[in-house]
Structures are given as C-alpha cells and as structure tokens.
Amino acid sequence: MTKNERSELLPGTLEMLILKTLSIGAMHGYGIAQHLQQLSQDVLQVEEGSLYPALQRMQLKGWVSSEWGLTPTKRRARYYKLTPLGKKQLAQEVAEFDRMLLAIQRILGTA
Amino acid sequence: MTGPIDAFATLVRRVRFYLTRERFERELAEEMEFHVEMKARDQERTGMSADDAEWAARRRFGNVTRVKDATGDVMTVGWVEAAIQDARYARRSLRQSPAFAAVAIASLALGIGATTAIFTLVNAMLLRPLPFPDAGRLVLAFQTTTPGVFFPVDSMPWTYDKYRRLRALVPTFADAGFSSWDEFNLRRTGLAAGGRAEPAARVRAELVTTSLFSTLGARAILGRTITAADSSPAATGAVAVLSESLWRRHFNADSGVIGTSAVLDKLPVTIIGVMPASFTGIREHAEMWVPIEAVSELDSPRRRQQLEGEMGAVVARLAPNATLATADGQLKAAARRLNAVFPPPAFGPRKATWSAGVVGFAEARRHPLIRPLLLVLSIAAAGVLLIVCANLAGLLLARARAREAEMGLRIALGAGRGRLVRQMLTESMVLAVLGAAPGLAIAYGGAVALARIRPMLPPDYILLRSVDLLQGASLTPDWRVLTFAVAVTLAVGFVFGIAPALAASRTNIAELIKVAATAGQRRERAAVARS
Numbered sequence: 331m332t333k334n335e336r337s338e339l340l341p342g343t344l345e346m347l348i349l350k351t352l353s354i355g356a357m358h359g360y361g362i363a364q365h366l367q368q369l370s371q372d373v374l375q376v377e378e379g380s381l382y383p384a385l386q387r388m389q390l391k392g393w394v395s396s397e398w399g400l401t402p403t404k405r406r407a408r409y410y411k412l413t414p415l416g417k418k419q420l421a422q423e424v425a426e427f428d429r430m431l432l433a434i435q436r437i438l439g440t441a
Numbered sequence: 442m443t444g445p446i447d448a449f450a451t452l453v454r455r456v457r458f459y460l461t462r463e464r465f466e467r468e469l470a471e472e473m474e475f476h477v478e479m480k481a482r483d484q485e486r487t488g489m490s491a492d493d494a495e496w497a498a499r500r501r502f503g504n505v506t507r508v509k510d511a512t513g514d515v516m517t518v519g520w521v522e523a524a525i526q527d528a529r530y531a532r533r534s535l536r537q538s539p540a541f542a543a544v545a546i547a548s549l550a551l552g553i554g555a556t557t558a559i560f561t562l563v564n565a566m567l568l569r570p571l572p573f574p575d576a577g578r579l580v581l582a583f584q585t586t587t588p589g590v591f592f593p594v595d596s597m598p599w600t601y602d603k604y605r606r607l608r609a610l611v612p613t614f615a616d617a618g619f620s621s622w623d624e625f626n627l628r629r630t631g632l633a634a635g636g637r638a639e640p641a642a643r644v645r646a647e648l649v650t651t652s653l654f655s656t657l658g659a660r661a662i663l664g665r666t667i668t669a670a671d672s673s674p675a676a677t678g679a680v681a682v683l684s685e686s687l688w689r690r691h692f693n694a695d696s697g698v699i700g701t702s703a704v705l706d707k708l709p710v711t712i713i714g715v716m717p718a719s720f721t722g723i724r725e726h727a728e729m730w731v732p733i734e735a736v737s738e739l740d741s742p743r744r745r746q747q748l749e750g751e752m753g754a755v756v757a758r759l760a761p762n763a764t765l766a767t768a769d770g771q772l773k774a775a776a777r778r779l780n781a782v783f784p785p786p787a788f789g790p791r792k793a794t795w796s797a798g799v800v801g802f803a804e805a806r807r808h809p810l811i812r813p814l815l816l817v818l819s820i821a822a823a824g825v826l827l828i829v830c831a832n833l834a835g836l837l838l839a840r841a842r843a844r845e846a847e848m849g850l851r852i853a854l855g856a857g858r859g860r861l862v863r864q865m866l867t868e869s870m871v872l873a874v875l876g877a878a879p880g881l882a883i884a885y886g887g888a889v890a891l892a893r894i895r896p897m898l899p900p901d902y903i904l905l906r907s908v909d910l911l912q913g914a915s916l917t918p919d920w921r922v923l924t925f926a927v928a929v930t931l932a933v934g935f936v937f938g939i940a941p942a943l944a945a946s947r948t949n950i951a952e953l954i955k956v957a958a959t960a961g962q963r964r965e966r967a968a969v970a971r972s
Contacts, residue, residue, distance in 0.1 A: 358476075378503065382473065386515040398468075406475070
C-alpha cells in the first residue's frame with residue numbers, strides 16, 4: 331500500500347476502535363494492531379507503537395484490564411480485556427461518534 | 442463521567458505504578474519486543490529476508506524509546522516527578538559541600554529549636570485546655586471587699602460556711618465545690634507485720650467538698666475519686682485520694698495501695714484512689730484530697746468550728762446554657778444578700794461590703810505576669826530565628842556565585858526560570874527540614890530546662906493567680922507544637938531560600954560566555970608563550 335492511500339486516524343477515535351476490537355474478545359497488543367489493519371483494509375494508518383500509550387490510558391481509567399498469558403504458540407504475551415466500565419464507555423463513544431458523523435454528513439449534504 | 446470512586450481507583454493505580462516502577466518498565470519492554478517479533482515473522486512469511494523483515498517491523502512500530510516514554514508518562518503525575526528530581530539534585534549538591542551543610546543545619550536547628558521551645562511553654566501555659574471534660578464551663582468564684590482597704594488583693598477566700606449558703610443563691614452553678622488547704626503529718630498504718638515503722642511525712646492536703654471531683658470531672662488512674670457517698674465517715678475514718686507524686690514518693694507506686702489506711706495528724710483515713718500527674722488540685726503542690734464534711738465530723742468540736750471558718754476557693758461548673766455574665770450577676774446579687782448575714786469587718790470609720798465575681802477557671806490560674814514574660818521570650822526567639830535566616834541567605838548567595846557556571850549551563854540547556862527557582866527553593870527546604878529534626882530535640886530539651894528554672898512561688902491563701910501552671914504539665918510535643926514546628930520550618934526554608942533562588946535564576950548567560958571565552962583565550966596565549 332502506498333502512503334497516500336492511507337488516511338490519518340481522526341483524533342480521539344483510536345481508543346474507541348481499540349475498545350470495539352476488544353469487545354470481540356481478549357487480545358494482545360499485536361493482535362489489536364493486526365485486527366485494525368485488516369478490518370480497515372489497511373486504510374487507517376496507525377503507528378503501532380501508539381497503541382501502547384492508549385492502552386495504558388485506558389487501563390488507568392479502568393476501561394481495560396490486562397493479564398499475562400500464553401499465545402497458541404506457547405509464547406508469553408500480555409492480553410487485554412474489556413471491563414464492564416469499558417463496555418459502557420464504548421457504547422457512549424460510539425453513540426457520540428455517530429452523532430458527530432451525522433452532523434458532518436448533514437453539513438456536507440447541504441453544502 | 443468519572444465519579445469519585447473512579448477517581449480514587451485511578452489514584453490507587455498511579456500509586457501502584459510508582460511502587461512497582463521497575464517491573465512496569467520490564468514488562469512493557471517485553472511486550473513491545475513480542476509485538477515487533479510477531480510483526481517481523483509475519484513480514485518474513487510474505488517473502489522478506491529475516492533482516493529486512495525485522496527492519497520493516499521496527500519501522501512500522503515506531504520509535505521504541507518514544508513509545509516507552511509516552512506510555513510511562515500516562516502514569517506519572519508531572520509535578521511529583523519534578524519534585525523528586527529536585528530533591529535528588531539538592532541532596533547531591535549538599536553532599537558536595539558538607540561543611541556548608543553542617544553549618545547551615547546547625548544554625549537552623551538552633552533557630553527552630555529555640556522558637557519551638559518557647560512555643561512549647563506557651564502551649565503548656567496558655568493554649569492547652571485543662572485536662573477536664575468541657576473545661577470551658579469551669580469557673581472560679583471570687584469575692585472582693587469594697588472599698589479595698591485592708592487587703593490589697595483582688596480576690597479573697599470564701600469561708601466554708603458562706604460557700605454552703607452560696608450554692609442555694611446561684612442557680613447557674615450546675616455543680617460547685619469548695620477547696621481549703623492545710624498541712625498534716627501523714628503516717629501509714631496497717632502495714633504488714635515485720636515492716637519497720639515509717640517516719641511521718643509532712644504533706645499538703647486539700648480539704649474538699651465531695652462535690653469537687655464531680656464538678657471538675659477529674660478521673661483517677663487508680664481506684665476512684667471522692668464522691669457524695671463519702672461525706673459521712675466510715676468506721677475506718679474518712680477516705681483520702683493521693684496525688685501521683687505522693688504515691689511515688691511515699692507509697693512506692695504500689696498498685697495495692699487502695700484500701701490501705703493512714704493517719705493524718707490524728708485523723709484516720711483509707712486510701713481510695715490515686716490521681717494522674719496532670720491533676721494538681723486547686724492549689725499548688727496539693728498532695729492529698731480529703732472530704733471536708735467527713736473531717737468536720739471526725740475531729741474535735743473545736744476543729745469543727747474552725748472548719749466552718751476555713752478559708753478556701755470555690756470552683757463551679759456553669760449550667761449548659763448559662764453565660765459568664767449571668768453567673769457574675771447572680772453572684773453579685775448573692776454577695777449582697779450575704780452582706781446581711783456576714784457583715785464585713787469594719788475598718789475604721791468606713792464601712793466595707795462584700796462583692797463577688799466569677800472568672801474562667803483556666804484564666805484564674807494564670808498569673809498576670811505569665812503573658813508578658815512569654816511575649817518577651819517569644820520576641821527574643823523570633824529575633825534569633827530572623828538572624829539565622831539572614832545568615833543563611835547570605836551563605837546561600839555566596840554559594841550561588843560559585844555555582845554560576847552550573848546555572849548558566851542549565852539555562853543554556855533550556856531550563857525555565859521558574860524551574861530554576863523551584864530547584865533552588867527545594868534545596869533550601871531540604872536544609873530546613875534537615876535542621877528541624879535536631880531542632881525538635883533542642884526544643885524539648887530547652888523547654889524542660891526553662892521549666893526547671895521557673896520561679897517557685899510559695900502557695901498563697903489569697904492570691905489564687907500564683908498557681909504554678911507547669912506543675913504536672915507534660916512538655917512532650919503535642920499536635921499543636923508539631924504543627925508549629927512544621928510551619929516554622931517551611932516558612933524559614935522559604936524566607937532564606939527565596940532571595941538566592943531568584944538571584945540564581947537571573948544568571949546572565951551572555952556574561953558567562955564572555956568570561957569563559959576570555960579565560961580560554963588567556964590559557965591559549967599562555968600555552969603559546971610556553972611553547
């Protein structure tokens with residue numbers, strides 16, 4: 331993929347996307363990165379390292395919890411899981427995002 | 442949407458981060474290694490070489506150090522980190538000049554110690570409430586005679602007889618007690634057979650009404666205090682309560698002293714309790730308390746008559762909603778009525794009348810000289826502290842000149858002026874705190890020494906105000922003294938540190954570079970001249 335086919339992530343949406351990814355199941359950091367890359371069909375550009383500060387922030391706020399475990403290939407990795415508080419936060423952020431999207435579309439529609 | 446519980450949980454997580462910092466960083470490094478390895482392996486599967494795959498994976502990941510920092514930064518609290526750094530820097534810089542540090546800490550210890558010592562005395566004599574429950578409601582009733590012809594004093598003792606009549610006349614006194622004073626020869630009796638005869642000791646006893654202990658609300662550390670039930674003597678005589686010092690001196694601090702008997706002059710008594718060291722009765726150096734009602738029944742009729750006229754003090758506890766003014770008014774009215782029954786002695790042609798008044802019990806015990814004396818001492822101590830501060834500010838300013846190069850470097854590297862001031866202030870605060878620890882020791886020692894050289898006024902019948910306030914008072918630092926010491930330490934650290942801090946932050950780099958450059962040129966020229 332060439333660079334100009336990728337778009338920058340909207341600010342503030344990284345956490346929402348991570349929460350959504352984790353709502354499917356527990357995952358380690360690399361798994362989340364893979365998931366985001368594949369599902370967005372490589373459109374969304376995420377510097378993979380930036381996942382970690384975001385995950386740390388979400389842990390601090392109690393939306394996500396982490397635990398060391400073993401991968402299917404018996405390697406040690408840290409798995410992240412959504413907490414009930416995180417689920418609530420996800421619902422809120424998705425609702426907010428939808429609202430904002432609708433507003434933008436309305437403006438563009440009448441432009 | 443964070444409530445207080447969530448905020449608390451967040452705080453707990455931050456604290457845990459600080460405690461397990463090393464493990465956090467280790468695990469984060471491991472996690473990121475894993476991520477990059479997995480990515481590299483995936484790239485290899487698409488046909489890249491091992492080296493290229495790893496390079497691509499790292500590139501995609503981003504700057505590892507930056508990610509580590511960013512992740513760590515999420516957890517830290519900005520100003521705490523800066524403060525910890527400042528403290529470490531201050532400690533290192535003080536270690537490098539031990540002579541300066543020693544002088545500074547010694548003078549700080551003296552200054553803080555002297556000031557806190559005086560405050561300990563102020564606290565013990567003026568601020569600390571009496572060790573009785575609801576001590577603010579305790580008052581002392583005094584009587585005066587007008588015109589003040591014969592006794593040039595402001596308070597006259599009541600007679601026991603008058604006290605008994607007074608109680609009915611002043612309803613705002615919820616409870617009251619009378620305390621008179623006498624000296625006796627105390628001899629223990631009923632000791633185990635084979636014990637040698639104890640010599641008699643001269644003790645000062647207070648003859649108190651059985652209501653006194655309940656008025657004050659004082660409690661014994663051993664046994665019990667005198668209650669209303671003790672007003673008529675038992676077969677074994679009257680009861681008696683010992684002071685803590687008497688118990689130690691003559692009864693060997695024996696916990697089995699309750700129930701033993703003794704003889705006061707010819708009066709048989711049974712010991713029923715021991716009072717704590719902080720309880721010193723109404724008079725100075727009272728060592729025993731005996732119920733006056735029981736004594737008057739036991740003794741000879743002549744003594745009984747004497748007791749009616751026994752002179753003493755009246756202490757009362759005001760009713761819950763009564764004010765001092767109401768009690769005062771009622772007492773004055775009562776005194777007027779008593780004038781009829783007990784006409785005051787005539788002093789020549791002028792006719793005198795009794796009057797009376799009421800004053801807070803704590804206030805009544807304070808000699809009028811105490812406040813001015815303590816004020817003078819406080820001013821002296823404050824003077825010492827100011828001199829210490831000025832001295833230290835001077836020392837620090839001189840030191841700042843020597844550290845100009847270091848300050849210049851820090852400014853050149855981008856340190857803001859505020860940061861430099863904070864750094865220097867941290868240094869002076871650290872010095873102040875280091876001086877406060879020995880300072881507290883000096884304060885305690887100084888207070889004890891000052892207390893020991895206080896003038897001992899002889900016990901006085903009439904002037905209640907000469908009561909020794911430090912008798913039985915504990916001089917160990919309580920919360921007030923400690924708070925004062927902390928406040929003084931912080932204030933001192935700020936006062937002597939602010940001027941050097943501001944001066945250091947104003948270091949002019951341009952000047953420094955010029956000086957350094959000319960010094961460098963001189964060295965070069967000297968080197969050339971030598972070759």
